[in-house]
Amino acid sequence: MNRKRSSSATLGDVAQLAGVSSATASKALNSRGEVAPATRRRVLKAAEELAFQPNxxxxxxxxxxxxxxxLITDELGGRFAIPILLGVENALGNEQMSVLLCDARGDAIRRRHYISTLVARQVDGLIILGDRNDIRPSLTSEIPVPVAYVYGESDAPDDLSFLADDEGGARLAGEHLVSLGRRRVGHITGEQTYRAARDRASGLQAILEEQGLPLAGGAPLYGDWSQRWGRQAASILLGRAPDVDAIFCGSDQIATGVVEGLRDLGRRVPEDVAIVGYDNWEVFAAECRPPLTTVDLNLQQLGATAVEHLFGVLNGDQLHGVIRQPGRLVIRESTGPPAATEGPSPHR
Amino acid sequence: MNRKRSSSATLGDVAQLAGVSSATASKALNSRGEVAPATRRRVLKAAEELAFQPNxxxxxxxxxxxxxxxLITDELGGRFAIPILLGVENALGNEQMSVLLCDARGDAIRRRHYISTLVARQVDGLIILGDRNDIRPSLTSEIPVPVAYVYGESDAPDDLSFLADDEGGARLAGEHLVSLGRRRVGHITGEQTYRAARDRASGLQAILEEQGLPLAGGAPLYGDWSQRWGRQAASILLGRAPDVDAIFCGSDQIATGVVEGLRDLGRRVPEDVAIVGYDNWEVFAAECRPPLTTVDLNLQQLGATAVEHLFGVLNGDQLHGVIRQPGRLVIRESTGPPAATEGPSPHR
DNA sequence: CTGAAAGCGCTTACAG
DNA sequence: CTGAAAGCGCTTACAG
Structure with a gap:
């Protein structure tokens, strides 16, 4: 009905149409101060008519x-950033907040540049997204607003960091395998330089020790985060521990390779060897033959949790330290009880 | 050296320290108007000292x-949004611009809400990211700033849209296969409801017709965008055209399934059947056995191109219509000349 | 309950 | 070349 205007209506326009001052219009619109109900209605109506959106x-x-x-990420392209980002974006949206996204590409100069840009834009807070759930130097001293570190832990004890609980995730995997009756559990994982790899290994070993079980093959097999390594490691592990009946893998990609390697070697999954992956990366976990039981890091929830706590800080809460987001086990077909008979049997 | 202040320096602070008015300080900092060189230096020095960042x-x-x-996306989680987003973010960063990210999750209500939020935040322009390179209703009438549609075409002829060139990409694949000497080329792809699938099919068929070659199997095999479908379709196609010597696949995921299916059926890749995928999705294309020759959509470039044109519009250019981003062929080991002898031969 | 005034931090004509 | 003034669109004491 109304003629489109190139620039949109201002508070002044609303006030004028409602026949009040802009101060009163402001109060009416923000439910602040005492405004006569009739006045408020007129202002609201005027705002409605003009499709008023405050600048x-x-x-x-x-x-x-x-x-x-x-939100500053290191590697948007990596597969961890996106789910976290989704969780963040969603949690922010629920509070009528928006996210300014910057990808530093792992470059410290770029990161500094983006921090000062964001500060100049007067953001209320900052989220620093890591790329590997590891410890990193704090950036807080350069930042005059609250900061949350996510999927990466700040080395300053006063900072607030949010991590995926890799030890706990590995325990879920180990408990599941043990509860199925598996007793010779091996571990094939990614690069030992990643804390994620070390934490998952120690989580698994802890649960095995509690059960009085050894780690099949003696030690975790560290390598690339790739299918190729999974295939290769499967055969190494089978050499060291021919009787292995379960393998917990450090990622779904590795697990996919392990499954392929086992198949090439004539072992059935899950009858002979049960496999648990990690990440619940759908395109791998669900498309694997058989589909993978795996640990979901709940990364989306991790992002949401970080945002909620950041709001707390914005409202004056004093928070610091590390908060770990528990994962959850997703059971598919790559795990199950061992085959009834011993060794590979011709179950059709 | 300087004591940290809770709120940062303003232009007024800089002006005071430099002993000039804030008007002059503003001009000096923005290289605008005539400012005495000495004055400019003093202002710059003051700004430096106070680490001044304009609000x-x-x-x-x-x-x-x-x-x-x-930037409004439909599905950040999908695998097309991220590379485009990276290209956009990078191109914007080069121009000292920032991106406000919103994920509408394919929900029209949410999308409207985000549009008005972004407009209220006074963004200079908007990028609407589609999720499937398809035609969609224009949203421009609700938006008072320039809009670019990316990986999704607006149905309004006055709008400006940026698409991946699927026909062209398919032609690259087809030409490559033909140039290798392949003559019985089949096509296994995703859902026919996707324009991307139809365009790729027609691109391939065009190039085959130009060469006087039929499409092996008679018609493209449409199905799910999944590995599972690839496996299944490989056997269907072999049934219809046992002599097929090349298959162009609608995605790397499908191609991976096709390769598995062919292997199960005793065909060698690439000796017996050459395979070309689509998307250059590294985790599939590079990890496939053998690694896949595939078409890269240049999505990052697509995002950058959209941003550059959007800048043009912001600066007054009159642009509209559809701009197609060419893809490129990435050659790996899943293609090569046919085996020298006829039929499967025991090449060691 | 309502409105005039000041102010957030900057930029841009306009005098001088 | 420099600066006082007005203004961007809103909010917040402060009078009335």
Whole structure:
């Protein structure tokens, strides 16, 4: 009905149409101060008619809050950033907040540059997304607003970090295998330089020790985070522990390779060897033959949790330290009880 | 050296330290108007000392430009959004611009909501990211700033859309196979409801017709975008065209399934059947046995191209219509000349 | 309950 | 070349 205007209506336009001052219009619109009900109605109606949307810039300038959060990632392309980002974006959206996204590509110069850009844009807070759940130098001293470190732990004890609970995730995997009656559990995983790999290994070993079980093959097999390594490692492990009846893998990609390697070697999954992956990366876990039982890191929830706590800090909470997001086991067909008979049997 | 202050320095602080008015300080900092060289130096020095960063909110309020672009995706989780987003983010960063990210999750209500939020935040322009390179209703009438549609075409002829060139990509695949001497080329792809699938099929068929070659199997095999379908379709196609010597697949995931299916049926890749995938999705294309020759959509470049054109529009260019981003062929080991002898031969 | 005034931090004509 | 003033669109004491 109304003629389109190139620039949209301002508070002043609303006030004028409602026949009040812009101060009163502001109060009516923000449910602040005492405004006569009739006045409020008129203002609301005027705002409605003009499709009034308050200018967020002006609002931010006066209120000191922009309702924007800066998010700096290291590697958007990696497969961990996206689910976390989704969780963050969703949690922020629920609070009418927006996210300014920057990808530093693992470059410290770029990261500094983005931090100062975001600060200049007056973000209310910052989320620093790591790429490997590991410890990194704190950046907080350069940042005058609250910061949450996610999937990467700040080395400053006063900072607030959110990590995936890799030890706990590995325990879930180990408990599951043991509860199925598996007794000779091996571990094939990624690069030992990753804390994620070490934590998963120690989580598995802890649960095995509690059960009085050894780790099949003696030690975890560390290697690349690749299918290729999975195939190769499967044959190494079978050499060291021919009677292995379960393998916990450090990623779904590795697990896919392990399954292929086992198949090439004539072992059946899960009858002869049960396999648990890690990550619940659907395209691998669900498409594997057989589909993989795996640990889901709940990364989306990790992002949401970080945002919730960051809101707490914005509202004055004093929080610091490390918060670990528990994972969950997703059971598919690569695990089950061992075959009834001993050794590979011709179950059709 | 300097004591940290809770709120950062303003232009006024800089002006005071330099002993000039804030108007002059502003001009000196923005290389605008005539400012005495000595004055400029003093201002710059003062700004440096105070680590002055202009408040982007205030700047946006006066200048009318925020140097922020809104980006609305449908499905951040999908595998097309991220590379495009990376290209966009990178191109924007080069121009000192930032991106406000929103994921509408394919929900029209959410999308509308985000559009008005972004407009209220005074973004300079908007990028609407599609999830399937298909035609969709224009949203431009609700948006008072320039809009670019990416990986999704607006149905309004005055809008500006950026698409991956699927026909062209398929032609690259087809030409490659023909140039290798393959003559019985089949096509296994995803759901026919996707324009991407139809365009790729027609691109392939066009090139085959130009060469006077039929499509092996008579018609493209449409199905799921999954490995499972690839495996299944491989056997269907072999049934219909036992002499097939090449298969162009609609995705790397399908291609991976096709390779598995062919192996199960005793065909060698590439000796007996050459395979070309689509997407250059590294975890599939590079990890496949053998690694896949495939078409890279250049999605990152697509994002960058969209941003560059959007800048043009922001600067007054009149642009509309569809711009197609060419793909490129990535040659790996799943293609090569046919085996010298006829039929499967025991090449060691 | 309502409104005039000041202010957020910057930029941009306009005088001088 | 420099600066006082007005203004971007909103909010917040403060009078009335």
């Amino acid at each position: 967020a810039l002006a609002r931010g300038l006066t209120s000191g809050r922009t309702r924007m959060i800066g | 982007a909110l205030a700047r946006g309020l006066t200048s009318g430009r925020t140097r922020m672009i809104g």
